[in-house]
Amino acid sequence: MSRLASKIPPINRPTIMDVARRCGLSKTTVSIILNESPASSRVPPETQQRVRDAARQLGYRPNWRARALASRRTHMIGVLYTPPMPLIVRGNYEGIMAGIHEVLHKNNYHVLFVPLGHNPADWGKILLDQRMDGALVLSRLRGPLASIIEQARLPVTLVNADAPDHHLPTVVVDDYDGAAQSTRHLVGLGHRRVSFLLGQQPPHYSVTQRQDGYHAVMRDNGLADHLQVLTCTPEEFANNLLSLPPLERPTAVLVYTHYMAIKLLQLLWERQIAVPRDLSVATFSNAYPVEDVIPPLTTVALPTEQMGRAAAELVLEQIRTDGTAPPRRVVLKENLIVRKSTAPPAGAKGN
Template sequence: MLAEHLQLSQTTVSLVLNNSPSAKSIPAETRQRVLEAAERLNYRPNYFARSLRQSKSMSVGVLAPDLSEGYFTRVMSGVVQELTQAKYFYFTACHDWNPELMKEYPRMLVERAVDGFLLLNTPAEIDVPVPVVAISAHGSEEGVTHIVLDHLKAAEMALSHLHELGHRRIAFMRGPHAIPDSEFRWEGIEQAAKGLGLELDPELVTRIGAGNGTDEVGWSEKTGHHPMSPEIGYLPMMQLLKRTRAFTAVFCFNDIAAIGAVRALTEAGLNVPGDVSVVGFDDIQSAAFCTPSLTTVRQPLNEMGMRGARILLERIANPDNAELTAEVVIEPELVIRESTGPARS
């Protein structure tokens, strides 16, 4: 044991290794000796013992629909940064919108004694005895802190940009029913369009999941494709093009769908942005490296992940704090790149 090896008390060693404020009273030479010995002996603190002392497992459960490139990876990078700094471990469970898994995973994670839950793009309809923070879920569940984007402002930014470029016939690719953001984003689009005097022609509205003649099922189980591959935008755009080409721009639910839409438009012999301008949403890492690079509404996903993890850790540390923040609203930003240009005459 490290304390015996150094012939020091367990309390002294513990205070130094845990960087406790009380460690300042320990002579600098002793502190240095403990740290050097811990490094030399590859010592790791006993988290199980610590968790028993603190009545905490030092772990949280993260629930997400999938682990695909894009939204999840950007949010999770912020989550990991905060949890690692706080020396917290995390279990990530991917439910793929399976109702049974969405009920079972929270139970399994509670059995593993997680101290709290972080929900990514997942409805916060879970009954658990620990703090819950939900990112992009929306809702008013008791005891849940929601971190959401200002979707009205996001829609106003995107549609104002297209309107200024002369676009009046704008197509829309709505998100899947299952994703909480879908309806809130669409409500923002309806409101923003009304403010600009833009008509929302039902003929120009398609939806992720409608690519094979079905609705939600076509988005995951039946196609056999990963929920968040560019095909989610490619198929609806191909279907829209079969119906009509009487539009000069398309506003897609997310960047992954926009990348698929650009591919479909190009295959149909249309130039982006010469014939059709394309706007995405999220500003994932690959958005800047597409050809053409993607104009998009940026969600500060990394920051949202950091804020979510930070708030969850604060709630775990202070479970009796009466001042629970029910909602934190995050501001979007428009990033203009090559995929948008003046409307064709």
């Protein structure tokens, strides 16, 4: 033994027997409660609380391997995502993960990140060997993944992804209403030539919903002739803007993602197109740095932390009921935040 090791005092960890003595209960009863065995449902709630209080006072920490064996649960929830990893810890997913962690932590569950690579066979190895009690899917539910989830009989909740054909618990936002709120704001300022910069996007429910919300408000205000959904890049949009006669240019643009909107602000500044004097810009998501760019962006804020909390609650509900709870679809409302990137068009009365 080294000199350093000889100076380290032994760690006397409290045992289940210590907790049992403190409570005046049998070791078996205490073990059933602390390891969250299915048999714990037969123990009165006040007794369960007394055991947990004693364990906390003594500083007892259960052996997670023993707990998993006793309860047949790992207390791990997989978060399935499409690489690269940074996409789940920034932007909208930063808030979603914060909400997920909040609920799982309160319920003594932990997160296991599961990247969905290009080989579906790898997905099966992870999901079918029961390393997790349930999964939160942050990726589009592609065919192979849906099939593997069904084989694994794994409690699953979709987060910011929709798969109406699979009848799974789902948490989404009302992007139709969010786009309608934003378009209504721009039209209310006096804009008539309002474009929607969509860019090239992968399949996602928000693509259709945002276009539909924009279309509806434009049509309701007699502006169907000015409908313009653009699939070009922000750079192409900025260049095209300069090539148009002033009276044919859009005076406002709704941008599909905040990443595109921030890039567009830079491109417009380089071309001496002032925001919002020459062009009002609105977008989606209140993630950093939307509020800190110049000018701060008017945006439709997504309730990301609420999405994460709702998704975690849904998957825990499926686990507690052994998958018998009917799958619920939670739709959360978005909120328009008006900042300095939008204003009445140049020449409007009172401007």
